[in-house]
Amino acid sequence: MPPKPVSTVAVESMFVDELETYRAQRREKDYELIDVREPSEYAAGHIPGARLMPLSRLTNLLGELAPGKELLFYCATGGRSMAAALMAAESDLKPTRVVNLQGGYMAWDGKELVDYPKVRLLTDKASLADMLQEAMHLEKGTFRF
Template sequence: MEIALIVLGAIIVYSVATYFMQRKMVKTLTQEEFRAGYRKAQLIDVREPEEYAAGHILGARNIPLSQLRMRMKELRPDQPIYLYCQSGLRSGRAAQMLYRKGYRDLYHLKGGFKQWTGKVKKKN
């Protein structure tokens, strides 16, 4: 019982620390803020290719979180990077990964693609 409480406490501390670290690394934007700036930035959809094909924000490039480490060179560190995924979890992890590699101008969409009401493109 004691060990379970220690493990639970450690998980809670880790989750809270990760949340605050992520807030320092990446700015979470509302849909309106995101829409106002994404055309002047690198817009990256970090979902998997089949999710991207089912519908994505117009103008977004697909670099899945699972491939980001290998494809990081495709991103310019001197330009803002706007990230999104389905709900906001993967884009937050992507931002952490990019931040550790020296990228600083990072933003992600609050609520992710499932909250998006702007223009969407689907692959036929």
């Protein structure tokens, strides 16, 4: 009996500066953002909303993903995540789209955040009303982030 043909999805590339627009145009339930770095790297910093699935264990973890979603993979710079994206594209998950984030976390972490409230240090010289106003700006910026 001939081997069953493997259906693959082409792996696309996306720059991290396109990620915000991508996420704004989709519902969270339609895609998974997957960090394939090791737990210590993830703990040191990660893109908010990312799910940790280390490349070293990805074969065993792919089954935890819901089929039919768009899958976005990232690592530190883009190499490991490309390997993970290729694995997912060839898996039985049948993702609708597989994306590798170019530059990975290092590119995302160096990205300048624009249009967020400017942060000033709270000092004891500020009035209680001014400190409350600044705290509200900080909370609003954190929520938007």
